[in-house]
Amino acid sequence: MLSKVKVWNEDGVGVIALDNGLENSLDLDALIQLMAALTTANRDAGVNWVALTATGPAFFTTGIDWGSVGEDYDSVRELVSAIKALISLMVTLDKPIVTILNGSALGLGLELAALSDLTIAPPDVYLCHPEGAVGIPIAFSMPRLQQALPRIALVKLLSGDALSSSEAGEYGLVHIVPRGNLFGDAKSIIRSIRFNSLARRIMNEPLRRIIDEAESVLLDALMSKCLTHSSREELIKVTREAKVKCKGRYLVPPS
Numbered sequence: 470m471l472s473k474v475k476v477w478n479e480d481g482v483g484v485i486a487l488d489n490g491l492e493n494s495l496d497l498d499a500l501i502q503l504m505a506a507l508t509t510a511n512r513d514a515g516v517n518w519v520a521l522t523a524t525g526p527a528f529f530t531t532g533i534d535w536g537s538v539g540e541d542y543d544s545v546r547e548l549v550s551a552i553k554a555l556i557s558l559m560v561t562l563d564k565p566i567v568t569i570l571n572g573s574a575l576g577l578g579l580e581l582a583a584l585s586d587l588t589i590a591p592p593d594v595y596l597c598h599p600e601g602a603v604g605i606p607i608a609f610s611m612p613r614l615q616q617a618l619p620r621i622a623l624v625k626l627l628s629g630d631a632l633s634s635s636e637a638g639e640y641g642l643v644h645i646v647p648r649g650n651l652f653g654d655a656k657s658i659i660r661s662i663r664f665n666s667l668a669r670r671i672m673n674e675p676l677r678r679i680i681d682e683a684e685s686v687l688l689d690a691l692m693s694k695c696l697t698h699s700s701r702e703e704l705i706k707v708t709r710e711a712k713v714k715c716k717g718r719y720l721v722p723p724s
Contacts, residue, residue, distance in 0.1 A: 483510035487523035494534040522569040532576020563666040572717040583610035590634040591648035593718040599711030602629030608683035612675040617642040
């Protein structure tokens with residue numbers, strides 16, 4: 470039963486939409502549901518492409534809900550294992566994955582966008598890794614980010630600064646389309662993608678090589694933050710404040 474993810478087939482595009490409140494935050498249950506949806510789409514002969522998106526205008530996702538993570542080793546270990554499993558599935562999927570940013574992508578949301586084969590975004594959202602401000606690294610998508618971003622932009626992003634989608638578009642990290650026909654334009658682009666599973670495996674080889682090391686780095690960083698109450702509260706505070714500065718600028722027109 471998928472309660473935090475919506476799934477449908479739209480003309481051969483397997484749409485997977487996060488639907489977990491206004492912020493579409495990621496807890497353990499949401500990660501598991503995302504994996505189930507991706508696995509189903511990969512096995513569906515009627516799906517040729519996968520589109521990862523979310524409901525709501527402000528956030529694609531605000532990332533991990535750190536308040537839902539317990540202050541003990543087992544809770545952190547379980548979370549990191551689920552993140553690794555999701556990332557591993559994304560980079561080994563047979564079908565191309567395109568992320569459509571309906572809103573801003575924070576924390577793990579930034580990583581999901583960067584790990585996709587293509588990210589499509591309107592010019593009014595942000596990419597942000599607020600956890601970087603307290604020493605938690607961007608672990609799994611570094612090869613993609615290093616390849617796309619100038620050094621100063623990468624350093625700022627790693628430090629917790631927000632990167633506008635417009636600026637990310639100039640660097641080639643995302644493809645910008647107008648907000649007005651976001652999903653229509655995105656679907657046209659998605660259906661033009663023709664590369665096969667072999668090409669995808671070759672493209673994702675640098676990501677697959679670092680998964681185990683990235684898991685270890687992330688686990689070590691989180692252990693230093695989540696097992697101490699004061700450090701955990703600092704992490705929660707930093708990510709909560711980032712939601713304000715990184716919120717998408719799109720306003721829903723009055724009905």
